[in-house]
Amino acid sequence: MKYIDKLRNSGLRPTKQRLQICEVLFNTQKTFHFTINELEQKIKNKVENKISLATIYNTVHAFEKKGYLKQIPVNSNQTYFDTNITDHHHFYNLKDGKLIDLENSDVGPINIKRKIDGKKIKSIEVLVKLED
Amino acid sequence: MKYIDKLRNSGLRPTKQRLQICEVLFNTQKTFHFTINELEQKIKNKVENKISLATIYNTVHAFEKKGYLKQIPVNSNQTYFDTNITDHHHFYNLKDGKLIDLENSDVGPINIKRKIDGKKIKSIEVLVKLED
DNA sequence: AATACAGTTTATAATGGTTCTAAACAACTG
DNA sequence: CAGTTGTTTAGAACCATTATAAACTGTATT
Structure with a gap:
C-alpha cells in the first residue's frame, strides 16, 4: 500500500x-x-x-x-538520524543529548564564500550547542 | 618552560x-x-x-x-579535534575524511534568531560537506 | 503454480574506538 | 623526606556498529 x-x-x-x-x-x-x-x-x-x-x-x-x-553531525558515541530531510539546522542540548529543529528562517541564509577546487558542496549544516 | x-x-x-x-x-x-x-x-x-x-x-x-x-562535530566513527580554538567553521571532505578550516569571513555572521528557554548558546558550528 | 535467482533477514561473531580499573608511579605540600 | 593526591599505564571491559554466512522471501520466468 x-x-x-x-x-x-x-x-x-x-x-x-x-x-x-x-x-x-x-x-x-x-x-x-x-x-x-x-x-x-x-x-x-x-x-x-x-x-x-x-x-x-x-x-x-x-x-x-x-x-x-x-x-x-553531532559529537556523540551514537549516530543521530532525522526523518526531516529538508535543509535545516539543529540545536543540540548537551544536557540530555536531544536535538531540536531550527527552521532556515531562524538561522538566515548561509553563504559559503570560499571554494575548494574540484569539490562540490553536498550539504551545509549548522549545529548550535546549548548549555544551561 | x-x-x-x-x-x-x-x-x-x-x-x-x-x-x-x-x-x-x-x-x-x-x-x-x-x-x-x-x-x-x-x-x-x-x-x-x-x-x-x-x-x-x-x-x-x-x-x-x-x-x-x-x-x-562530524559524522565519523572517530572523534575529531582541533587545535584552533577560535570560533570558526569547517569543510569536511567526505572522500578522505579530512577537515579544512573556514574563516569566519568565508561564512559570514550567523545569527540564530530563535531562543530556547533557560538555555544558553555554547557554540555555533557550521559543517560544509564536500563531494566530488 | 512451480522454479530459480537475487536480494533480505537473521543470530551471532568480529571489529574498533573509547572508557574503566587498579596498581605503580610522580608531582606537590609541609 | 614523608605523606598525599594526581597521573600514568597495560590490559580488560564496553558498546555501537559492521561483517558473516545460512535461512528465507520477493520477483521474474516458465
Missing part, C-alpha cells in the same frame, strides 16, 4: 520489515530525530514481530542512501 | 607526558585537526619514550575541558 511504491521505485524490495519500519519512521505528523537504539525501542513497541538489530541498521542505511533519512 | 605555567595555571600537573603532548599539539606554526589515532602516530614519531594510549585520551580530554582543544 502506502510505502510499497516508494520502496519499489527506489529499487528496494518492499519486505515486511521495511514496510513496518516505514510505518514507524514516516507515518507520523511530525518528523523526528533518533538514534538506532531509540528506533529499536520504538519498533519493539509498535511492531508485533521482532525485527533484528542488523535489519534495523541495514534498513536505516538503505533509507539514508536513498535520501529518506539524513544523518546529523 | 613554555607549557609548565599553562598547565599549572589550569590546575593540571605539568607531567612529562603532558608537556610532550603540548609540544606536539601546540608548538607549531599552523593549527591542525586530528583524531586520537593520528595524534598517537604523531607522538610516536616525535617523542622518544612511549606514551600510553590511555594517557593520550586522558590528556586530550583534559585539554578539551580546559579549552585548549575543541571537538568538531
Whole structure:
C-alpha cells in the first residue's frame, strides 16, 4: 500500500520489515530525530514481530542512501538520524543529548564564500550547542 | 618552560607526558585537526619514550575541558579535534575524511534568531560537506 | 503454480574506538 | 623526606556498529 511504491521505485524490495519500519519512521505528523537504539525501542513497541538489530541498521542505511533519512553531525558515541530531510539546522542540548529543529528562517541564509577546487558542496549544516 | 605555567595555571600537573603532548599539539606554526589515532602516530614519531594510549585520551580530554582543544562535530566513527580554538567553521571532505578550516569571513555572521528557554548558546558550528 | 535467482533477514561473531580499573608511579605540600 | 593526591599505564571491559554466512522471501520466468 502506502510505502510499497516508494520502496519499489527506489529499487528496494518492499519486505515486511521495511514496510513496518516505514510505518514507524514516516507515518507520523511530525518528523523526528533518533538514534538506532531509540528506533529499536520504538519498533519493539509498535511492531508485533521482532525485527533484528542488523535489519534495523541495514534498513536505516538503505533509507539514508536513498535520501529518506539524513544523518546529523553531532559529537556523540551514537549516530543521530532525522526523518526531516529538508535543509535545516539543529540545536543540540548537551544536557540530555536531544536535538531540536531550527527552521532556515531562524538561522538566515548561509553563504559559503570560499571554494575548494574540484569539490562540490553536498550539504551545509549548522549545529548550535546549548548549555544551561 | 613554555607549557609548565599553562598547565599549572589550569590546575593540571605539568607531567612529562603532558608537556610532550603540548609540544606536539601546540608548538607549531599552523593549527591542525586530528583524531586520537593520528595524534598517537604523531607522538610516536616525535617523542622518544612511549606514551600510553590511555594517557593520550586522558590528556586530550583534559585539554578539551580546559579549552585548549575543541571537538568538531562530524559524522565519523572517530572523534575529531582541533587545535584552533577560535570560533570558526569547517569543510569536511567526505572522500578522505579530512577537515579544512573556514574563516569566519568565508561564512559570514550567523545569527540564530530563535531562543530556547533557560538555555544558553555554547557554540555555533557550521559543517560544509564536500563531494566530488 | 512451480522454479530459480537475487536480494533480505537473521543470530551471532568480529571489529574498533573509547572508557574503566587498579596498581605503580610522580608531582606537590609541609 | 614523608605523606598525599594526581597521573600514568597495560590490559580488560564496553558498546555501537559492521561483517558473516545460512535461512528465507520477493520477483521474474516458465
